[in-house]
Amino acid sequence: TRTFAVIPAAGIGARMSAALPKQYLPFAGAPLLVRTLSRLLRVGWIERCYVVLAPDDRYWDTLVTPHLAQLPPAFAVAERLRVVRLGGTTRAHSVRAGLRVAHAEGFGDDDWALVHDAARPCLTTETIEHLHGSVGNSNVGGLIAIPATDTVKVATPHTSPNSFPVVERTVPRERIWLAQTPQLFRLAVLRQALDRFPDATDEASAVERLGLQPILVKGHWSNLKVTLPGDLELAQAIWSLQED
Numbered sequence: 001t002r003t004f005a006v007i008p009a010a011g012i013g014a015r016m017s018a019a020l021p022k023q024y025l026p027f028a029g030a031p032l033l034v035r036t037l038s039r040l041l042r043v044g045w046i047e048r049c050y051v052v053l054a055p056d057d058r059y060w061d062t063l064v065t066p067h068l069a070q071l072p073p074a075f076a077v078a079e080r081l082r083v084v085r086l087g088g089t090t091r092a093h094s095v096r097a098g099l100r101v102a103h104a105e106g107f108g109d110d111d112w113a114l115v116h117d118a119a120r121p122c123l124t125t126e127t128i129e130h131l132h133g134s135v136g137n138s139n140v141g142g143l144i145a146i147p148a149t150d151t152v153k154v155a156t157p158h159t160s161p162n163s164f165p166v167v168e169r170t171v172p173r174e175r176i177w178l179a180q181t182p183q184l185f186r187l188a189v190l191r192q193a194l195d196r197f198p199d200a201t202d203e204a205s206a207v208e209r210l211g212l213q214p215i216l217v218k219g220h221w222s223n224l225k226v227t228l229p230g231d232l233e234l235a236q237a238i239w240s241l242q243e244d
């Protein structure tokens with residue numbers, strides 16, 4: 001079977017409250033999205049990378065295109081990178097658009113779709129290989145996740161913005177995992193899941209709602225998602241300690 005990647009990059013980054021969508025913010029001298037794409041393109045067995053943009057995206061051509069020419073020839077960008085300007089209002093819609101194009105370009109039902117957030121630039125080759133190696137024989141798929149290390153509290157509902165939230169209870173953390181990306185699923189399974197559950201906030205939760213059980217593959221917190229102001233600096237510090 002073959003593997004392709006889908007990189008949803010059609011969000012607006014509301015929680016980041018920056019002047020640009022976070023995937024385009026400067027990150028170690030290039031747009032964040034270039035850094036994330038490089039981490040996927042350097043893995044040779046990922047045949048294609050479908051980056052999904054908003055239909056009205058105004059940044060790719062001016063900010064990203066100039067950097068693509070500077071990527072190593074071994075990345076074979078012209079052959080392997082596809083820009084899909086069909087992102088939707090939810091992440092699931094955006095991923096679904098990438099799957100559709102991959103299918104139209106010849107990927108089959110049993111081929112593997114590796115979905116990775118544009119906003120996680122510190123992804124390592126080891127993590128990608130670990131996920132692929134762990135999930136390889138499954139007929140469903142799985143995801144990178146982190147076993148919870150902090151004690152987990154559940155807040156009471158309906159907290160008003162004028163008061164502090166209060167604890168309803170503490171959940172035993174032994175079975176709590178925090179989901180990251182990449183997430184790796186068979187194309188047909190993922191397409192069906194996202195069609196039925198377009199409000200899912202990750203691929204795995206849509207697949208779970210089909211009644212299937214994704215495999216949990218242990219990752220590392222350094223693969224953080226740039227979400228809030230301050231995360232960019234933290235991610236750059238991590239990135240600078242990694243080899244690129």
Ligand code: CTP
Nearest residue numbers: 008009010011012013014015089090091094118
């Ligand atoms: N994403 C997408 N299409 C959407 C929403 C999100 O492609 N309709 C992508 C984002 O660009 C990001 C990834 O999904 O790479 C993870 O989403 P998130 O971190 O929530 O990014 P945003 O939705 O952009 O941020 P926010 O929720 O703060 O607005």
Ligand code: MG
Nearest residue numbers: 011012013091
């Ligand atoms: Mg979002």
